[in-house]
């Protein structure tokens with residue numbers, strides 16, 4: 001089956017999956033709770049005093065670079081690994097407590113798991129793969145629920161097919177349907193889209209988001225892709241070196257980053273240094289407010305490319321003024337390399353402008369700053 005048939009996916013009908021129970025409510029109001037989790041692998045600190053909770057119906061993204069400890073936390077939640085310190089709760093139930101050695105095995109935790117590679121049972125057809133997690137219901141009900149989920153994922157025509165005839169994207173959707181079928185208390189998704197090509201990935205992300213939301217499924221999604229986190233998440237927790245650096249609404253994380261690492265993690269930034277004077281720091285494109293940082297403090301200033309609004313000036317280039325080095329169309333935005341002057345110094349900066357805005361090399365420009373996307377941190 002070609003990947004093209006992935007485009008058969010229809011938009012979802014209103015409402016959740018018929019015959020599927022709502023996820024179990026929790027008296028603590030938490031679908032998943034990780035409390036004071038710490039864990040080392042020899043010299044590597046994979047988790048250091050992690051406190052994280054996923055609320056019912058919430059989609060929380062755990063975002064961070066490779067090796068920061070995201071998968072390890074997901075494995076603790078699933079019961080695939082025992083943390084050396086701390087507690088794990090799923091719904092109202094304590095699943096593990098390193099102190100009193102409480103331990104509930106994975107198969108009793110009522111969690112759904114999907115990894116990067118869909119691992120389907122090759123000897124079972126699609127409908128039996130999806131129904132596999134429902135052994136306690138009648139065969140009729142099992143098939144009914146599986147078909148309802150497959151229909152929601154545009155996979156109804158493949159119900160009788162075997163995994164080897166499905167594309168990667170279709171297999172990943174079957175894995176998602178299989179994990180969702182038993183109405184888990186929490187879905188744990190570990191980079192489930194990273195093995196797919198870009199267009200298919202966008203489509204399956206979108207389908208997955210709608211499916212999870214329609215069914216009110218609390219979800220912990222692990223990703224290293226900031227765009228994916230912004231697209232999917234109700235809340236984001238940013239991780240580095242086994243620690244959670246910042247957690248909050250995606251807008252808070254993007255617009256009020258707590259440190260340079262969080263700013264840089266979301267993409268290209270223009271970086272410069274300066275000293276705070278009169279509550280602000282001078283940059284080649286104008287002063288930036290320094291917030292609560294005291295005068296005289298040496299700081300770094302990070303300015304996102306979209307904070308630079310480029311205006312093309314008429315007439316020939318004035319050699320002390322800013323000019324264009326190069327411009328490229330990225331699709332929905334244009335990327336402009338700028339040369340900006342401050343005194344005798346020249347700075348190479350990057351600007352993003354919406355739509356098609358492609359000034360020529362050497363064109364004179366004025367650069368205006370959006371202060372909401374400029375961040376100042378003490379050095």
Ligand code: ATP
Nearest residue numbers: 041044046064065066067068069070071072073224
């Ligand atoms: P990626 O995005 O690459 O999957 P991650 O953020 O999910 O990375 P983890 O897989 O949780 O990171 O790993 C965190 C650290 O712990 C890494 O340095 C990894 O090498 C180490 N680690 C994970 N599992 C084990 C293990 N079983 N034994 C030894 N080291 C491990």
